[in-house]
Every structure is written in structure tokens, then in C-alpha cells.
Amino acid sequence: MSTASGVVEQSIKPNGCPSGLAPAQSDPIRFQIDPSAFVKKKNNEYTLDVLVRGAKCGGCLSKIENNVSAIDGVDTVRMNLTTGRLRASWTSKTLDPTDILLKLKSLGYGATPFDPDEAKEQHSKREKQLLMAMAVAGFATANVMLLSVSVWAGVGEMNSVTREFLHWISACIAIPVVMFSGRPFFESALTAIRSGHVNMDVPISLAVCLAIGMSIFETIHHGEHTYFDAAVMLLFFLLIGRFLDAKLQREAQSAARDLALMQAVSVTKIKSNNVAESVKASSLVQGDIIQIAAGERFAVDAEILTGNSDLDTHMVTGESTPITSSIGQKIYAGTINLSQAITAKVLASADDSMLAEVSKLLETGEQKRSTYRQIADKAAKLYVPIVHTVAASAFIGWVLYNGDIKNAIFVAIAVLIITCPCALALAAPVVQVVAVGKLFRRSVYLKSGDALERIAACDHVIFDKTGTLTKPEASLATKGIDPIVLENAAKLARGSRHPYSRALVDAVGAGEVAEDIEEVSGAGVKGLVNGQAARLGSAKWILGEDTGDASANCLYFKIGDKNPIAFEFNESEMEGALQIAKELSSRDIDCEILSGDAPDKVQNFADAAGISVYTASVSPVDKAARIAQLDAEGKKVLMIGDGLNDAGALANAHASLTPGGAVDISRAAGDGVYSGENIGVISDIIDTCRQSKSRMLENFGFAALYNMVAIPFAVLGFVTPLFAAIAMSGSSLIVTLNALRLNLDRK
Structure with a gap:
């Protein structure tokens, strides 16, 4: 098929279904999603962009890229963890693109052909879900902790009926909250387990579920201790971090969106019958004729056919001085036309323009950064196997010691709770x-x-x-010029868009504008100043000669028969x-x-x-x-x-x-x-x-020391819910106070 960008794209049809079965019978995915319509072909290479849902860490990224690369026929795979966009490319004509979606599904990730609007909607939806989960968990934490404090304060005085009643109220609050607010962690943990690995959400989910399960058991059997407060508190703390992370991910995508918007602007296309029409820049193809009005930005790379104008290229090439256009000159997308309308021939579609090159660089950079492993990620990689091993060893040890499975489970849960990643989760944030x-x-x-x-x-x-x-703005460097001359020149400058004219106006200030002003393309501006003909512009136009580099940073002003006066402009650091x-x-x-x-x-x-x-x-x-x-x-x-x-x-x-x-x-x-x-x-x-960074390392060092001290108490069965709550809060308070030392550091 032919696309708006002008690149010829062809759809790859699925290879068919085994045993002659209809698509719906052979595989529901093949019937519901046909990615062939989204496959593009360019220079004998096929590409498919896929939106992957559920990938959250560097481990997910490497697993996805390695497994998709292993599909027979796939040449290259690159995934952007921030945007969830995976791009696969291949040259084989026998590869079924549906295999890529099926592979992602088998790994435990949702996958659909990439749609920027859908990606934005997915991130927005996830952010709202996390915000709601965080709010609910925060409400529950405040209320359950209030009930727990009452139980702790009444030790030795509160009768068992009252204590059990408070436990049941805590259960009624905590159970539905954990089911609702814990979903982000439970879903992530299940996805990880199904795909054969563990992540940080596995011990979190395990600790929360076991804590709630044991607390329900203790409440039913009139036990003294429950962990309802620890479960909801842990979810609340961790959801704060997840919500902030989701917001940062959404902001990180704005670069690609802004670039896409720049390429989606409307431009004036001149048709073969000389009729002008407004079209999207993305629809332009090589050879189209476009018109760029004064003040407009070039949306594609183009070659100037007619028109003389000043061009501002500093945002594209870094050249601080505006250049004068000439017939046949190549102009890059992003250049601003300052003075006169220009007609130009499109040299490349939006997909092949300089903006597209920048877009590819952005995509590569975002993908590169998404593989960066933070200190917290490295700590978590060690945390998961150690804590699981210790908890499992404690369970087995207590079963072998006294055969009391209930007590062994209680100890294992205590290990997971006391070593819960609160201090670890807060150490960096x-x-x-x-x-x-x-x-x-x-x-x-x-x-x-x-x-x-x-x-x-x-x-x-x-x-x-x-x-x-x-x-970026020039400044008037010439000193000692008669103020009257400056004001007269400024009367012309106020009618020009040229950066040097604006610098002259800035130096003089507001005032009158010359009569009959006319801007001459690539030369300057002329008009009547105090009834006399006056001109402000280039050396070639005013002096009749081109003085080369010596006049590149100058404007010349001539009024009546008086000698021209030069205004020099400099960059200021x-x-x-x-x-x-x-x-x-x-x-x-x-x-x-x-x-x-x-x-x-x-x-x-x-x-x-x-x-x-x-x-x-x-x-x-x-x-x-x-x-x-x-x-x-x-x-x-x-x-x-x-x-x-x-x-x-x-x-x-x-x-x-x-x-x-x-x-x-x-x-x-x-x-x-x-x-x-x-x-x-x-x-x-x-x-x-x-x-x-130093404070983060200190916090992680403290978290490690805290676990070294706390784990033996938990393994030996000395940890009660009160002790666990105090330890969790105390460790969080210490890392917070250490972080506040940053404000005392120099600068």
C-alpha cells in the first residue's frame, strides 16, 4: 500500500494456518489481531512496531529482545522501555509477523501493533490506576494503624473480645484494600513467574498475601497478633514510588511526541494546476512543491525554487547569524523563514528528513537509557534471592525443630515483613x-x-x-553613535523581523515606525524617516559592494544623502x-x-x-x-x-x-x-x-545493616507485629533523616 509519507509499504500476509483450519480455530490471536497491515517495507526490509504492555525493568527488556531475536527470520529487535515500543525488522519473505505477537504473549506481555494514541492512553490509564490504588492504600493505612495502636496500647488490659473485634474491623478494611491496591504488584509478580523469573514484586506480593492470610487465620482462631497494618502500610509506601515512576515515564515520552507534532503541521502545497492547498507535512513526497510564508517553519527538507528571504537556522544548524536564501539552496526541516514567502521543492518525505534523523537518534537514546540500572535496581537484584532463601530456610528449620507448621509459617512471614523493602524502597526516592x-x-x-x-x-x-x-539574541556592539541616528535607524528596524533589527530596537526601545516601510528580501528594509528616504540592511545593498566577513555582523543605515553608518552586532556570553x-x-x-x-x-x-x-x-x-x-x-x-x-x-x-x-x-x-x-x-x-549519590549509598548501607540485625530476630521467632511496625517505621525514618542532610551540604 502507499502511505502518506510517500514510502511504498507492503502488507505481509500471514502464512496461513496449520492443518487447513480457520484462523479462529487455530489461534484466537491470529483471528483477533492481524499485524500484517502494520508492517512496512522499505528497501527490501520489513519493519513492525509493537506496543508491549507489562515490561517494567531492564530484565524485562533484555528477555524480550533476546526471545524475539531468536524467532527464525528476525534480523534486529530494539525496544524502548519508556514508551513500550518494540521495533522488529527482517528481510525474510516467509516470516509471519503474528509470530512476534505470539512470542510476546508467551512471555507474559500484552502486545498489539503500535499506535501512539493507544500508548499514551495506556500510560494515562496506568497512572490513574496507581493514583487510585495509592489513595485507597493510604486511607486504609491510617485507619488500620489507628486500630493496631489501640491493640498494642491495651496489651495486658484489653480483653480478648475487644481485641478480636478490632482485628475483625482491621480485616474488613485491609482485605478489600489489598485486593484492589495490590493488583499492580500481583499482576507483575504473576507475569514474572509465568515467564520463568522473579522480580521485586514477587517477594512483595508473597509477603502481603502471606501476611493477610496469616492475619485472617489468627483472627478466626482468636490469636493475639495480626499483620493487617504491615500489609497495607507496605503497599502504600511502594505505591507512592510506582505512581511517581509512572509520571516520570509519561514525561519522558514527550520528546518523541513533540517531534511527531512538528512533522504533523500543515503546509501549503502547490498543485500541478497552481492551486494551493493545505496538507499535513507527513503527506508530502519527494518532488512536491510547497510554499513557506514569512514566519513559518520548514517542515521537510527542501530546495528553494523562488524567493529571496532571511532564514533563521540556529535551532537546526547552530549558526547564530541569519542567512540569506538563494535559488537551489538546500534547507533543512526546522529552519524558520523570516522575511519573504519562498517556494521550494521537497527533497525528501517527512520520514527521510533531518527531523526523522533526529527522531531516530531520540529513539536510540531513550532505548539506551532504559537499560540503565539504578542503584536501587542493583540492590533489589541481590535482595530477592537472599530474602526468599532466608524465609524458606527459617520455615524448614522451625518445622524440623518442633514440627509446628503454623509457627514456622508465622516465622517465615515475619522474615518477609521485617525485611520488607520499605527502607530499600525509600533509600533512593x-x-x-x-x-x-x-x-x-x-x-x-x-x-x-x-x-x-x-x-x-x-x-x-x-x-x-x-x-x-x-x-541566541545578538546585541548592539557599536558605541558612541548619535542617539538621533540610533532612533532614526530604529524607526526602520521596528518594521523588520530580522534578529539584528530586533537587537537594534531592544537597544533603543519603543518608539515611532517609519512610513511606507518595505522589506526587501535578502537585503534589508527601506522607508521614509522624517520625510527622507532611508535604508537599513546589508553592506552590499547599502554600499553597493560585498565586504565579506567584515560585514557579516553588521547592518548599515543610510538616510538621504548622508554617509552610511555601520551598526555592529556581537554575541554576548x-x-x-x-x-x-x-x-x-x-x-x-x-x-x-x-x-x-x-x-x-x-x-x-x-x-x-x-x-x-x-x-x-x-x-x-x-x-x-x-x-x-x-x-x-x-x-x-x-x-x-x-x-x-x-x-x-x-x-x-x-x-x-x-x-x-x-x-x-x-x-x-x-x-x-x-x-x-x-x-x-x-x-x-x-x-x-x-x-x-553518596547519600543513596549510605542509605543502602544502612538498609543492609538493618537487615543483618533484624533477620536473626525474625528467624529466631522474636518478631511480633509491634516489633515489625516499629522496625519498619524506624528504618524509614533513619534513611529520611540521612537524605535531609543534603540540605546541609555546601551549595
């Missing part, structure tokens, strides 16, 4: 909350907890120049930009500049800032390639940039930051946003991230 809050007070917003760990590990910083180290290399060096961090700007501008700034490694005129792909090279050398790169051409590099770096004025796609691709006014804040961010 509580530090992240404090660190993110500390940075927020410095006008820095980090989008994920693992960003703290990744930034802390970075030993090499790459800066974009324009918009990051230098301000961000606050702290000239000192940032020295500050980073004191922290054992190397830095360099990768910029799409002109070589002389990059060199001049690098020399002034004391940065010895720099590269100019760099493309988005080149930036990502440089990061890959440093990564292969063992470097952990922190990328800092603001433009569309930085988005791929931001996504592929070990960690990344963007200034507040960055384009939406770059802000979404980065790990965090800072105000952008003072680049020196980068040093503070790195310091805070390193301090937070």
Missing part, C-alpha cells in the same frame, strides 16, 4: 526528592530520579555554543560562561564545545573561555557520533544544548541538561532544565548530584 527540591530552589528542574545518578557519574561535558554558552571550564576542571571534568556555528565564532569564544577542544559546523548526526566515540572510550558524557540539532545528542549522552529557552523537543529529550541565565549553575548541579 527520599534522597531524590530532597535533591530535586534543593535544585528546584536554584531554578533547576530534573525530570527523573536516575538522572541524579547519571549526572553524578559524568566526567566529560559537551557544550553547544549558541543559546547555551552564548545568548551567558553569565559564568568564561569561567565554566575552570570550575569543571577543579572537579576533574573535561569539557569541549560542539557547535553548528561558523568556525571563527566558535574558535573566538573557545579561546576566551579557555576551552581547548572544540568543533564547529557540526551536524546533529556528527554530535551523536562524537558522543558515541567518547562512550566507546569509557567516558560518561553530560551534554548541554538547546537547539533542535542538539536533541539527538541530548538523548544519546549519559546525561543531559537544557537551558530554559531551549526548543520543546530538546527540553523533552534532556534529563533536566535550568534557568539558562547563568551557566555556572552546572557546577552546582554536578555537586548536588554527587552528594545525593
Whole structure:
């Protein structure tokens, strides 16, 4: 079939069903879902995008990729854990794409052909479910704990009837709450077990179910102790983390969505009969003729056919000075047309444009980051087998010791509860909350907890120049010009969109506008100033000659018969930009500049800032390639940039930051946003991230020590519900207080 993007796509038909049976009889999945309509073919390669539901960790990702890759005929498999999108590609003409969905189903994951709207809806639905589960668990925790405190306080005084009555009330609250709020953990644990492995949700589910089961048994048989409070409290604490994680995942997807929206804008297409029509950019194919009005952005790569205009390319190439268009010039998607309408020929469909390249870089970067294992993940990997082994050993040991199965089960549950991952679950999140809050007070917003760990590990910083180290807006550099001349020139500048004209207006301020203003494409602006003909523009237009690089940063103003006056414009550096290399060096961090700007501008700034490694005129792909090279050398790169051409590099770096004025796609691709006014804040961010990592390690060390002390008590049968509750709360309080020490650290 033919698609809107212009790429010829063909559907792969299923190979048929064994034994001549109808699809519904051979396999319900084949009857309900036919992925062949979603398979695309390009250059003899078939691809299928699948939305995978239920994958939550790096272990899930590797298992899915390894098993799908093992399907006969599949060449490559890549999954993005953040978005749930899996892309499989192959060249075999005999492969049935339904096999991919069946394989995912056999692994315990839901799978359907990828639909961005469905993916967004699924994440939104999951977030709402977690919020509701968390709210219910929080309500139950408060009420059950109130009842439990009454039981603990009445030891020796409360009669058995009253105690049993309070246990039954706790049961009536806790049982339905556990069934409702525990579903995220139970479903995940079942999925893991069915696929032949365990995850962190397995011991959580086991502890909750055994605690509730034993508590019901004790209540029915008039026992003294129950674990209703421990079960609902554990769910409440862990659901807080799950809900925050779901919110962060949703925000992490915005980069791809923003890029898709940029490619979905409407453009003006000129048909063969010269009739203009509005179409989606995604429907354009190579050879189409489009018109780009002044102020519009190029949605695809194109070649200029007619029209002279000024073009703002700094968000695409990093070039700070606007360029003048010329016939036959290639313009990349994302460039802004500043002054006059342009007619251009489409050079590539939206799927093959520079935006598409950036999109692929973003996808690769997100997939790479989704494999990053946080400190908590590493700790959990050790926690699960150790706790299960200890609990099972305690059960067997007590059965062999006195043959009392009830007591043995009670001890095993005590081990699972006392070693419950509350301290482990809070060790990292509580530090992240404090660190993110500390940075927020410095006008820095980090989008994920693992960003703290990744930034802390970075030993090499790459800066974009324009918009990051230098301000994207030009500033008037010429001094000593007669204020009257400045005001007269500003009267013309107020009628122009050119960045230098805007800089001139900013320097002079609000005022009158010249009469009969006309903007001349690629030259400047003319009109009547105080009744005299006046012009403001390029050296070639005003002087009648092109002075080359000497006039590249100048506007010339001529009024009447007076001699032309030159206005020179310079870049101005961000606050702290000239000192940032020295500050980073004191922290054992190397830095360099990768910029799409002109070589002389990059060199001049690098020399002034004391940065010895720099590269100019760099493309988005080149930036990502440089990061890959440093990564292969063992470097952990922190990328800092603001433009569309930085988005791929931001996504592929070990960690990344963007200034507040960055384009939406770059802000979404980065790990965090800072105000952008003072680049020196980068040093503070790195310091805070390193301090937070130290606090996390200290918390995990305490959690390990706590378990070493608590486990023997539980195994020996000395743990009561009261002791378990105190131990859980005490361990959580200690890791929280340790995290708050971050606010006492320097900076």
C-alpha cells in the first residue's frame, strides 16, 4: 500500500494456518489481531512496531529482545522501555509477523501493533490506576494503624473480645484494600513467574498475601497478633514510588511526541494546476512543491525554487547569524523563514528528513537509557534471592525443630515483613526528592530520579555554543553613535523581523515606525524617516559592494544623502560562561564545545573561555557520533544544548541538561532544565548530584545493616507485629533523616 509519507509499504500476509483450519480455530490471536497491515517495507526490509504492555525493568527488556531475536527470520529487535515500543525488522519473505505477537504473549506481555494514541492512553490509564490504588492504600493505612495502636496500647488490659473485634474491623478494611491496591504488584509478580523469573514484586506480593492470610487465620482462631497494618502500610509506601515512576515515564515520552507534532503541521502545497492547498507535512513526497510564508517553519527538507528571504537556522544548524536564501539552496526541516514567502521543492518525505534523523537518534537514546540500572535496581537484584532463601530456610528449620507448621509459617512471614523493602524502597526516592527540591530552589528542574545518578557519574561535558554558552539574541556592539541616528535607524528596524533589527530596537526601545516601510528580501528594509528616504540592511545593498566577513555582523543605515553608518552586532556570553571550564576542571571534568556555528565564532569564544577542544559546523548526526566515540572510550558524557540539532545528542549522552529557552523537543529529550541565565549553575548541579549519590549509598548501607540485625530476630521467632511496625517505621525514618542532610551540604 502507499502511505502518506510517500514510502511504498507492503502488507505481509500471514502464512496461513496449520492443518487447513480457520484462523479462529487455530489461534484466537491470529483471528483477533492481524499485524500484517502494520508492517512496512522499505528497501527490501520489513519493519513492525509493537506496543508491549507489562515490561517494567531492564530484565524485562533484555528477555524480550533476546526471545524475539531468536524467532527464525528476525534480523534486529530494539525496544524502548519508556514508551513500550518494540521495533522488529527482517528481510525474510516467509516470516509471519503474528509470530512476534505470539512470542510476546508467551512471555507474559500484552502486545498489539503500535499506535501512539493507544500508548499514551495506556500510560494515562496506568497512572490513574496507581493514583487510585495509592489513595485507597493510604486511607486504609491510617485507619488500620489507628486500630493496631489501640491493640498494642491495651496489651495486658484489653480483653480478648475487644481485641478480636478490632482485628475483625482491621480485616474488613485491609482485605478489600489489598485486593484492589495490590493488583499492580500481583499482576507483575504473576507475569514474572509465568515467564520463568522473579522480580521485586514477587517477594512483595508473597509477603502481603502471606501476611493477610496469616492475619485472617489468627483472627478466626482468636490469636493475639495480626499483620493487617504491615500489609497495607507496605503497599502504600511502594505505591507512592510506582505512581511517581509512572509520571516520570509519561514525561519522558514527550520528546518523541513533540517531534511527531512538528512533522504533523500543515503546509501549503502547490498543485500541478497552481492551486494551493493545505496538507499535513507527513503527506508530502519527494518532488512536491510547497510554499513557506514569512514566519513559518520548514517542515521537510527542501530546495528553494523562488524567493529571496532571511532564514533563521540556529535551532537546526547552530549558526547564530541569519542567512540569506538563494535559488537551489538546500534547507533543512526546522529552519524558520523570516522575511519573504519562498517556494521550494521537497527533497525528501517527512520520514527521510533531518527531523526523522533526529527522531531516530531520540529513539536510540531513550532505548539506551532504559537499560540503565539504578542503584536501587542493583540492590533489589541481590535482595530477592537472599530474602526468599532466608524465609524458606527459617520455615524448614522451625518445622524440623518442633514440627509446628503454623509457627514456622508465622516465622517465615515475619522474615518477609521485617525485611520488607520499605527502607530499600525509600533509600533512593527520599534522597531524590530532597535533591530535586534543593535544585528546584536554584531554578533547576530534573525530570527523573536516575538522572541524579547519571549526572553524578559524568566526567566529560559537551557544550553547544549558541543559546547555551552564548545568548541566541545578538546585541548592539557599536558605541558612541548619535542617539538621533540610533532612533532614526530604529524607526526602520521596528518594521523588520530580522534578529539584528530586533537587537537594534531592544537597544533603543519603543518608539515611532517609519512610513511606507518595505522589506526587501535578502537585503534589508527601506522607508521614509522624517520625510527622507532611508535604508537599513546589508553592506552590499547599502554600499553597493560585498565586504565579506567584515560585514557579516553588521547592518548599515543610510538616510538621504548622508554617509552610511555601520551598526555592529556581537554575541554576548551567558553569565559564568568564561569561567565554566575552570570550575569543571577543579572537579576533574573535561569539557569541549560542539557547535553548528561558523568556525571563527566558535574558535573566538573557545579561546576566551579557555576551552581547548572544540568543533564547529557540526551536524546533529556528527554530535551523536562524537558522543558515541567518547562512550566507546569509557567516558560518561553530560551534554548541554538547546537547539533542535542538539536533541539527538541530548538523548544519546549519559546525561543531559537544557537551558530554559531551549526548543520543546530538546527540553523533552534532556534529563533536566535550568534557568539558562547563568551557566555556572552546572557546577552546582554536578555537586548536588554527587552528594545525593553518596547519600543513596549510605542509605543502602544502612538498609543492609538493618537487615543483618533484624533477620536473626525474625528467624529466631522474636518478631511480633509491634516489633515489625516499629522496625519498619524506624528504618524509614533513619534513611529520611540521612537524605535531609543534603540540605546541609555546601551549595
